[in-house]
Amino acid sequence: MIGLPMYRSEDFVESVLESLLALEHESFAVIAVDDCSHDSTVEIARRFADADRRLTVEANAERLGMIGNWNRALELAYERHPGFEYFAWASDNDLREPAWIDVLVRALEDDPRAALAYSRFGTIVAGEKVVPTHEKWLYETQDQADPFERFKAAERMRAGPIMYGLHRRRTLDRIGKVPSVLLSDFVYLSCLALHGTFVQAPEVLWYRDLGRTTGSSTGRQRAALFADPPALTYLPVSLQHTIWLLRCLVVEDRRPPGLGRGRSLYIGIFYLGNWWRRLARRAQSQARKRRRKLEKRLRKRIAPRRKRLVRSRAGRRLARLLRRL
Structure with missing residues (x-):
């Protein structure tokens, strides 16, 4: 069908x-x-x-x-x-x-x-x-x-x-x-x-x-x-899913044979926690990408100034001093 x-x-x-x-x-x-x-x-x-x-x-x-x-x-x-x-x-x-x-x-x-x-x-x-x-x-x-x-x-x-x-x-x-x-x-x-x-x-x-x-x-x-979007769809997606899971498994008893109500409740809580862990990992990954982009941008800005400094007389003196240290 x-x-x-x-x-x-x-x-x-x-x-x-x-x-x-x-x-x-x-x-x-x-x-x-x-x-x-x-x-x-x-x-x-x-x-x-x-x-x-x-x-x-x-x-x-x-x-x-x-x-x-x-x-x-x-x-x-x-x-x-x-x-x-x-x-x-x-x-x-x-x-x-x-x-x-x-x-x-x-x-x-x-x-x-x-x-x-x-x-x-x-x-x-x-x-x-x-x-x-x-x-x-x-x-x-x-x-x-x-x-x-x-x-x-x-x-x-x-x-x-x-x-x-x-x-x-x-x-x-x-x-x-x-x-x-x-x-x-x-x-x-x-x-x-x-x-x-x-x-x-x-x-x-x-x-x-x-x-x-x-x-x-x-x-x-x-x-x-x-x-006509239900009011539930304006909540965070993690809460939408958890509410439906708990209603399906615990309230309406539409769980597989052998799966008790207590474990079904745990599954709903686990799902919510797992969703937030995924969001946290994604936020950390995005923060690392933003940091790498910022560092790359700063290196591009600083590199020409560093070259000009090395070519100048004061820059050469500073380089010799640093080598002695």
């Missing part, structure tokens, strides 16, 4: 749908959900739906924002295809190779503990697929049986590419919707790591168009992710 949230993507949606409908798998369906686009995105998608029964197109009555549209796609998957076993979100500007589903389904079937499988990705530059020439990142937890160890290891993952992997339904049933917070994919996948392992397929099976990114500022993210 594939959910495709769409928003103002008329320039990309045709190639995206061609890519999804060309996937080599015996049985799958695609639900495309448009979030009140003011262009021809819906019309293009419906032309594809008329020609292929595997595709269903829905249009929201009012704008939900990116996260709301992700959750709407998941809700429609439960309503229209209640028997699905695996689910994936697809971006409205990324392309997948035909073998994408088959490879990831095999990875999940080979490891019953796995909650999610994903592949390496390439990039789309000027309309052309670019395959990376080296392994840029790898995040797997197959060798980690303890949920807390997997949770701690999630600190080094790149959440964006992993979020668009293939999810096992039973973990989605347990965790629920994507949280309405900033950087939601990171905290969502961190919680998902408690429920099972992550598997990376070595093949490059999908391509990201990095030209359409939300942006790094919190204001731009808030505007893109939410039609």
Whole structure:
């Protein structure tokens, strides 16, 4: 089952749908959900739906924002295809190779503990697929049986590419919707790591168009992710994530079997402390960079004056005096 949230993507949606409908798998369906686009995105998608029964197109009555549209796609998957076993979100500007589903389904079937499988990705530059020439990142937890160890290891993952992997339904049933917070994919996948392992397929099976990114500022993210930003999103991101984690694991009891409430509370506190430690390390690194830049600038200013001093008579006398000392 594939959910495709769409928003103002008329320039990309045709190639995206061609890519999804060309996937080599015996049985799958695609639900495309448009979030009140003011262009021809819906019309293009419906032309594809008329020609292929595997595709269903829905249009929201009012704008939900990116996260709301992700959750709407998941809700429609439960309503229209209640028997699905695996689910994936697809971006409205990324392309997948035909073998994408088959490879990831095999990875999940080979490891019953796995909650999610994903592949390496390439990039789309000027309309052309670019395959990376080296392994840029790898995040797997197959060798980690303890949920807390997997949770701690999630600190080094790149959440964006992993979020668009293939999810096992039973973990989605347990965790629920994507949280309405900033950087939601990171905290969502961190919680998902408690429920099972992550598997990376070595093949490059999908391509990201990095030209359409939300942006790094919190204001731009808030505007893109939410039609009406919740009050929680104006808190520091670390507090947003910790509040959601504690509500999910402790209050609503959506934690994996065997994980007690006390340890869940500790996980929330650990997450908050770990986030602040990362911020402190980043601040120290930035301070060192600023200091090196300042020292380099000062050396450039002082060097000409030092040369003039050495060339002068007083400078030569001072140099001889220093050599004697």
